[in-house]
Amino acid sequence: MSILQTIQSPQDLSKLSDEQLERLAEEIREFLIANVSQTGGHLGPNLGVVELTLALHRVFDSPRDSIIFDTGHQSYIHKLVTGRQDFSTLRQQDGLAGYPERAESVHDVVESSHASSSLSWADGISKARVLNGEEDRFAVAVIGDGALTGGMAWEAMNNIAADKDRRVVIVVNDNGRSYAPTVGGLAEQLNSLRRCFLDKVRTHRIYEKTMDGTKQRLRHGGPLSQMVYRSLHAAKKGAKDFWAPQGLFEDLGMKYIGPVDGHSQSAMEEALTDAKNYGGPVIVHALTEKGRGYAPARADEKDQFHAVGVIDPETGEPVSSGSSRSWTSVFEEEITALADEREDIVALTGAMMIPVGLRSMAQEHPDRVYDVGIAEQHAVASAAGLAYGGLHPVVAVYATFLNRAFDQLLMDVALHRAGVTIVLDRAGVTGPDGPSHHGMWDLSLLQIVPGLQIAAPRDSTRLREELREAVEVEDAPTVVRFSKGSVNGEIEALERFDDGVDVLRGEAQEDGSYTADVLIVSVGTMGELSLDLARRLEDQGISSTVVDPRWVLPVPQSLISAAARHRLVVCVEDGVKAGGVGSRIRQTMREAGVDTALNEVGLPVEFLAHGSRAQVMERVGLTAQRIAQDTVAQVLGTKVPFARPLPGEDLPTGEIPVFHRTKES
Numbered sequence: 001m002s003i004l005q006t007i008q009s010p011q012d013l014s015k016l017s018d019e020q021l022e023r024l025a026e027e028i029r030e031f032l033i034a035n036v037s038q039t040g041g042h043l044g045p046n047l048g049v050v051e052l053t054l055a056l057h058r059v060f061d062s063p064r065d066s067i068i069f070d071t072g073h074q075s076y077i078h079k080l081v082t083g084r085q086d087f088s089t090l091r092q093q094d095g096l097a098g099y100p101e102r103a104e105s106v107h108d109v110v111e112s113s114h115a116s117s118s119l120s121w122a123d124g125i126s127k128a129r130v131l132n133g134e135e136d137r138f139a140v141a142v143i144g145d146g147a148l149t150g151g152m153a154w155e156a157m158n159n160i161a162a163d164k165d166r167r168v169v170i171v172v173n174d175n176g177r178s179y180a181p182t183v184g185g186l187a188e189q190l191n192s193l194r195r196c197f198l199d200k201v202r203t204h205r206i207y208e209k210t211m212d213g214t215k216q217r218l219r220h221g222g223p224l225s226q227m228v229y230r231s232l233h234a235a236k237k238g239a240k241d242f243w244a245p246q247g248l249f250e251d252l253g254m255k256y257i258g259p260v261d262g263h264s265q266s267a268m269e270e271a272l273t274d275a276k277n278y279g280g281p282v283i284v285h286a287l288t289e290k291g292r293g294y295a296p297a298r299a300d301e302k303d304q305f306h307a308v309g310v311i312d313p314e315t316g317e318p319v320s321s322g323s324s325r326s327w328t329s330v331f332e333e334e335i336t337a338l339a340d341e342r343e344d345i346v347a348l349t350g351a352m353m354i355p356v357g358l359r360s361m362a363q364e365h366p367d368r369v370y371d372v373g374i375a376e377q378h379a380v381a382s383a384a385g386l387a388y389g390g391l392h393p394v395v396a397v398y399a400t401f402l403n404r405a406f407d408q409l410l411m412d413v414a415l416h417r418a419g420v421t422i423v424l425d426r427a428g429v430t431g432p433d434g435p436s437h438h439g440m441w442d443l444s445l446l447q448i449v450p451g452l453q454i455a456a457p458r459d460s461t462r463l464r465e466e467l468r469e470a471v472e473v474e475d476a477p478t479v480v481r482f483s484k485g486s487v488n489g490e491i492e493a494l495e496r497f498d499d500g501v502d503v504l505r506g507e508a509q510e511d512g513s514y515t516a517d518v519l520i521v522s523v524g525t526m527g528e529l530s531l532d533l534a535r536r537l538e539d540q541g542i543s544s545t546v547v548d549p550r551w552v553l554p555v556p557q558s559l560i561s562a563a564a565r566h567r568l569v570v571c572v573e574d575g576v577k578a579g580g581v582g583s584r585i586r587q588t589m590r591e592a593g594v595d596t597a598l599n600e601v602g603l604p605v606e607f608l609a610h611g612s613r614a615q616v617m618e619r620v621g622l623t624a625q626r627i628a629q630d631t632v633a634q635v636l637g638t639k640v641p642f643a644r645p646l647p648g649e650d651l652p653t654g655e656i657p658v659f660h661r662t663k664e665s
Contacts, residue, residue: 002027003016003020003023003024003027004024004027004028004031004080004085005085007024007080007081008083009081009082009083010057010058010061010062010081010082010107012081013054013057013058013081014058018265018266021054021265022265024054025050025051025054025265026293028050028077028080029047029050029292029293029294031080031085031087032046032047032076032077033047033294033313034313035087035088035090036076036087036090036308037308037310037311037312037313038088038310039087039088039089039090039091039092039310040090040091040307040308040309040310040311040432041076041090041091041098041307041308041432042073042074042076042098042306042307043291043294043297043305043306043307043308044290044291044294044297044300044303044304044305044306044307044308045073045074045144045175045290045306046073046074046075046076046077047290047291047292047293047294047297047305048074048173048175048262048288048289048290048291048292049074049077049142049173049262049288050077050263050292050293051262051263051264051265051268052142052171052173052262052268052286052288053077053078053081053142054077054081054265055265055268055269055272056078056140056142056171056272057078057081057082058269059269059272059273059276060138060140060169060272060276062082062107063106063107064137065137065138065139065140066109066122066125066137066138066139066140067107067109067140067142068109068110068118068121068122068125068139068140068141068142069100069110069118069142070110070115070116070117070118070119070141070142070143070144070147070153071099071113071114071115071144071147072098072099072100072110072111072112072113073098073099073113073307074142074144074173075099075100075108078100078107079096079104079105082105082107083105084096084104084105091432091433091434091610092432092610092611092612093609093610093611093612093615093616093619094611095610097434097610098432098433098434098610099111099113099433099434099436100113101434109121109125111435111436112436113433113436113437114400114401114403114404114436115144115146115147115150115351115374116143116147116148116149116150116151116152116153116374117152117153118141118142118143118147118153119141119143119152119153119156119157119160119170120152120153120155120156121139121141122139122140122141122156122160122168122170123139123156123159123160123168125139126139126160126166126167126168127166129167130165130166135165135167136167137167138167138168138169138276139167139168139169140168140169140170140171141168141169141170141171142171142173143170143171143172143173144172144173144175145172145173145174145175145176146351146373146374147374148172149351149372149373149374149375150373150374150375151375151377151378157170157252157254158252160254160281161252161253161254161281162253163280163281164280164281165279165280166280166281167279167280168280168281168282169272169275169276169281169282169284170254170281170282170283170284171272171284171286172258172283172284172285172286173262173286173288174259174262174285174286174287174288175287175288175289175290176290249283254281254282254283255275255278255280255281255282255283256282256283256285257271257274257275257282257283257284257285258271258283258284258285258286258287259285259286259287260284260285260286260287261286261287262286262287262288263288263289263292268286271284271286272284290304290305290306291304291305294316295316296315296316296317297316300316302354303354324486324487325460325486325487326485326486326487327425327460327463327482327483327484327485327486327487328355328356328357328425329357330460330463330464330487331356331357331396331423331425331463331467331482332357332358332359332360332361333360334463334464334467334468335347335357335358335361335394335396335423335467336360336361336364338467338468338471339361339364339365339368340364342392342471344390344391344392345368345391345392345394345471346368346369346370346386346391346392346393346394347361347362347368347369347370347393347394347395347396348369348370348371348372348379348382348383348386348393348394348395348396349369349370349371349372349379349395349396349397350371350372350373350374350375350376350379350397350401351371351372351373351374352371352396352397352398353369353371355398355425356396356397356398356423356425357396357425358396370382376397376401376402376404376405377404377405377407377408379395379397379405380395380405380408380409380412380413380420380422381405381408381412381413383395383413383418383420384408384412384413384416384418384420386420387413387418387419387420388416388418392419392420392421392471392474393420393421394420394421394422394423394471395420395421395422395423396423396425397422397423397424397425398424398425398426398437398439399424399425399426399427399428399439399440399441399442399481400426400430400436400437400438400439400441402422402424402442402445403441403442403445406445409422409446409449409452409477410449413477414449414450414451414452414476414477415450417451417475417476418476418477419473419474419475419476419477419478420477420478421467421470421471421473421477421478421479421480422477422478422479422480423467423479423480423481424439424442424479424480424481424482425439425482425484426439426483426484427439427442427456427481427482427483427484427524427574427575428440428483428484428524428525428574428575429574429603429608429613429616429617430484430613431484431610431611431612431613431615431616432610432611432612433610434608434609434610435607435608435609435610438608438616439481439484440574440575440576440603440608441575441576442479442481442575443456443481443523443552443573443575443576443580443581444575444576444578444579444580446479446553447553447579447580447581447583447584448579449477451476451477452476452477452478452479452553453470453473453476453477453478453479453551453553453554454478454479454481454551454552454553455467455469455470455478455479455480455481455550455551455552456480456481456482456523456524456525456549456550456551456552457480457482457524457550458488458491458522458524458525458526458527458548458550459487459488459489459490459491459527460487460488460490461490462548462550463480463482463487466480466550466551467480469551481524482524482525483524483525483574484613485613488525488527488528489528491504491527491528491531491548493548494506494508495508497556497558498558499556499557499558500549500550500551500556501547501548501549501550501556501558501559501562502547502548502549502550503545503546503547504522504527504530504531504546504547504548505531505534505544505545505546506544506545506546506547507543507545513561513562513565514545514547514562514565515545515565515566516543516544516545516566517537517542517543517544517566517567517568517635517643518537518542518543518544518545518566518567518568518569518570518631518635518643519544519545519547519562519563519565519566519568519569519570519596520533520534520544520545520546520547520570520572521547521548521549521559521569521570521571521572521581521582521585522546522547522548522572523548523549523552523571523572523573523574523575523581524552524573524574525574526572526573526574527548529572529622529623529624529627530546530548530572531546532624533546533570533572533624533627533628533631534546536624536625536628537628537631537632540628540632542631542632542635545562545566547559547562552573552581552584553581553584555584555585555588559585560585560588560589560592560594563585563589563594563596563598564592564594564596566596566644567596567597567635567643567644567645567646568596568597568598568599568631568634568635568641568643568644569585569586569589569596569597569598569599570598570599570601570627570631571585571598571599571600571601571602572601572602572622572627573600573601573602574602574603574617574622575602575603576602576603576604576605577600577601577602577603577604578605580600580602581602582598582599582600582601582602583600585598586598586600595644596644597634597641597642597643597644598641599630599631599634599641601622601627601630602622603620603622604620606620608620
């Protein structure tokens with residue numbers, strides 16, 4: 001039996017010798033490479049935190065002490081040592097989550113996995129412990145150096161540092177990268193720090209009490225004492241900065257230990273023990289290597305196997321080449337072409353230069369692409385400033401992370417009518433990363449932003465043209481959203497109305513209008529599903545027209561006119577249906593006096609568990625078969641909303657009426 005198989009809880013780690021711990025670390029890396037290569041997942045980050053995680057669980061007492069991972073993709077070793085060693089279904093439906101999940105274990109605390117929030121959690125947990133009389137319990141936050149570029153982390157640190165008796169330990173996992181290398185002044189600051197033998201002295205309570213007592217006596221003495229205090233304080237700071245520079249951490253008033261070799265089990269345990277014994281807020285700065293122990297990961301300059309699909313464990317090469325083009329690659333080509341044509345185009349992203357498709361533009365125009373770190377709020381507000389300066393900024397982020405910058409989009413961009421384009425990658429259901437990473441909230445959130453315009457391309461051609469249309473708007477914010485993974489096949493329109501609405505399927509009347517039983521409004525990537533739905537309805541004797549608005553906000557007038565000539569409108573979208581595109585169309589119809597019934601088909605207001613995109617869509621009923629069943633029932637009048645009756649007829653009675661399409665009807 002391997003050593004790993006004997007570990008069922010963190011307490012089992014205390015029984016191991018140094019030699020056994022070293023062997024366990026090797027077994028864990030072998031396990032991760034063998035298992036994650038079969039399912040896909042965050043391999044590189046976890047290979048880098050093996051010894052660090054083992055040390056955490058040997059020094060602290062989880063779950064009595066709360067361990068928070070920021071972000072949660074570096075929690076695989078934590079799962080292994082807390083009794084979860086079946087990785088065969090990692091990130092698959094009904095299988096092990098790729099992030100901490102409370103339903104799996106009492107050892108898991110924070111599930112959201114949006115970076116930079118861990119210190120706020122630690123702040124709140126530690127305050128609660130004090131109020132509950134549990135001052136001996138620790139809150140431990142493991143925060144990647146990339147997550148420290150988020151302003152929220154520093155807001156929390158400012159509060160934590162103010163209370164010297166709070167049992168908070170902040171472990172900075174410094175591998176020099178988030179996805180790509182960490183950027184900005186923080187990265188430079190971390191690189192300047194070094195470990196010092198004085199750390200053990202400085203974190204001893206007797207030292208702290210002696211220094212505080214001396215400081216108080218001198219500061220409250222006469223002028224001579226105060227002068228002596230200022231002189232000694234300056235000398236102490238100068239000597240400390242020479243022997244153990246701690247920079248901004250020390251300026252915040254927080255004890256700093258490090259840097260520590262994050263791959264030395266003994267060094268990590270010693271540093272964490274010193275931090276624990278200090279009894280107040282402490283920073284432990286650990287230096288680690290992303291992809292440690294796996295040559296293919298270390299050799300990958302792009303992101304050192306931050307996240308992989310199914311790969312060959314020997315070579316690290318993908319098992320399937322995936323010949324289909326991705327949405328991101330289409331955007332990458334088009335934004336680079338736009339930047340070649342227009343000198344005013346600039347781009348911003350939050351620590352995701354490669355994942356969101358800005359690498360090519362950065363290579364061609366390095367002075368016009370800004371990676372601001374994990375700081376979406378700052379990115380959007382900065383974009384407003386760039387627009388004010390006469391440029392057209394394009395902010396590219398994952399759809400799920402736009403949530404964090406909503407206030408800046410509303411008050412800094414929209415209020416000032418700034419010409420800023422937001423590009424949302426991974427919109428809709430994303431699949432195996434689970435609730436915190438589905439980009440399903442944007443269509444509902446954005447409906448209430450005055451003046452904002454939203455484009456939802458159905459294929460690569462429409463992505464290119466809608467992106468170009470978006471950057472032409474100089475007096476309002478625009479949003480272009482697209483899905484994760486392979487781009488859909490091209491769907492050509494039968495006709496395009498004057499306001500840009502595409503007709504994908506239908507029968508035009510002599511006057512050029514479209515009339516049928518059902519008007520299907522297809523939003524973005526729902527094009528293929530909507531056409532499948534129309535075919536299923538036709539098999540049941542129900543006629544339909546399928547349109548793609550292309551720009552779903554503001555609602556095109558031709559869409560409202562078309563709705564008036566149909567008995568039922570079905571809007572199909574891959575965002576939350578509450579307050580989504582369908583809801584907005586229904587409101588606009590009512591304002592125009594159009595009383596056609598409308599059925600909003602989209603995602604429920606729920607946190608959707610992980611699984612493949614197809615599995616999640618099946619689970620929530622967002623399939624052509626399920627929508628067709630509901631639509632038939634609505635046309636028959638057996639399910640609300642009832643389809644509008646034909647001219648001169650009463651409400652439907654359960655039989656599908658024949659709609660005789662004439663110019664008059």
